[in-house]
Amino acid sequence: QKEVEQDPGPLSVPEGAIVSLNCTYSNSAFQYFMWYRQYSRKGPELLMYTYSSGNKEDGRFTAQLNRASQYISLLIRDSKLSDSATYLCAIQGAGSYQLTFGKGTKLSVIP
């Protein structure tokens, strides 16, 4: 079993929709949980990170972590055309600087 599994998509949603992107992980020792966004032909960029169970909000984005069930999700509200990108979840183990990435979910927001 891969350490982190991510719904592959692709997803296509209309503008204004609410989108939920999900990942599960297999090792309960993981410490930090990140969401990266990658536009076509660009490098990934950090969107949000969290380390405690519950929700963390940043504008239209909410990162959710459930340690008991070992899953993380990213909620995007009021989707915009500029949200069209691939979203990668990533996890970091305690005492490690390495990240393990999910395979990514390609999101398209259509007019």
Next chain:
Amino acid sequence: DAEITQSPRHKITETGRQVTLACHQTWNHNNMFWYRQDLGHGLRLIHYSYGVHDTNKGEVSDGYSVSRSNTEDLPLTLESAASSQTSVYFCASSESDRAETQYFGPGTRLLVL
């Protein structure tokens, strides 16, 4: 502004040739990483370094090598390029005390014929 750059941005080479991809960061970060990104596999770690003269193997290190002679640079060498190494390569760096935030370069698209 501090940044991370990669060169070349595109490269075509032949099987068996040695290829070196450059990565340069101006943040003075201790941690540097090389990934490859392929359809169906996502980002996979090739090699990483936590400081000068430190190098470590990642998940897919066979056929690749790195060396770290200064803080700013981590070149990735393909000793004898193979068609299976056709991919997009990303370099990244992070601070030791903010390791959850990795900053990625723009990527190098490598085609091995």
